[in-house]
Amino acid sequence: MKEINSIESYNAKIKNVIITEQEIKDAVKKAGKEIDAIYDGTPILLVSILKGSFVFMADICRAVSVPCEIGFMCAKSYYEGTVSSGVVRITMDLDRDISNYHVVIVEDIVDTGRTLTDITTILKARSPRSLRVVTLLDKPSRRLVDFRPDIALFTIPDYFVIGYGLDCAEYYRNLPYIAEYNQAED
Ligand code: IMP
Numbered sequence: 327m328k329e330i331n332s333i334e335s336y337n338a339k340i341k342n343v344i345i346t347e348q349e350i351k352d353a354v355k356k357a358g359k360e361i362d363a364i365y366d367g368t369p370i371l372l373v374s375i376l377k378g379s380f381v382f383m384a385d386i387c388r389a390v391s392v393p394c395e396i397g398f399m400c401a402k403s404y405y406e407g408t409v410s411s412g413v414v415r416i417t418m419d420l421d422r423d424i425s426n427y428h429v430v431i432v433e434d435i436v437d438t439g440r441t442l443t444d445i446t447t448i449l450k451a452r453s454p455r456s457l458r459v460v461t462l463l464d465k466p467s468r469r470l471v472d473f474r475p476d477i478a479l480f481t482i483p484d485y486f487v488i489g490y491g492l493d494c495a496e497y498y499r500n501l502p503y504i505a506e507y508n509q510a511e512d
């Protein structure tokens with residue numbers, strides 16, 4: 327990504343809104359109800375995969391009514407820009423033993439599927455009572471490994487997207503909607 331040297335060049339990278347703030351709100355509410363129905367009053371541990379899912383986590387944790395604890399893990403796969411390095415690294419781990427928990431991983435997007443394949447393998451080895459994955463976005467056309475989230479709020483085409491937690495070179499996470507990133511001139 328080129329250096330951002332003006333607010334105009336920053337704004338010019340926001341190509342078009344593909345999911346509005348209201349559409350996200352409605353889908354999060356629905357997903358919260360789905361999670362409530364699955365766990366039916368049983369306590370859960372929501373695990374946010376940082377940084378991308380921090381906004382989604384803040385909303386989904388308030389959309390569920392089952393008793394819930396929250397945890398954070400940091401995994402990095404895209405180090406800069408829009409090209410995957412193909413390497414997943416856990417840079418910050420959970421702070422507790424999960425063997426007594428029904429764990430729900432909260433992710434921003436499933437792209438190649440590598441990040442969640444690795445994270446679910448690592449967490450399953452710690453013998454949680456159960457493990458499910460809820461993702462805000464799913465880009466199934468980009469899959470390199472077979473990974474299926476239990477709940478996906480939106481399925482999107484092969485666009486590089488920004489906003490609502492998702493970044494391009496760390497910018498745009500604070501947009502309240504999901505937009506397509508304009509890769510022209512990058
Ligand atoms: P995967 O391992 O290829 O499934 O990559 C998942 C991670 O890549 C996500 O958690 C995001 O952080 C990042 N990622 C994938 N696609 C996008 C995108 O369109 N915009 C921003 N980040 C993305």
Ligand code: MG
Nearest residue numbers: 376377378434
């Ligand atoms: Mg992420």
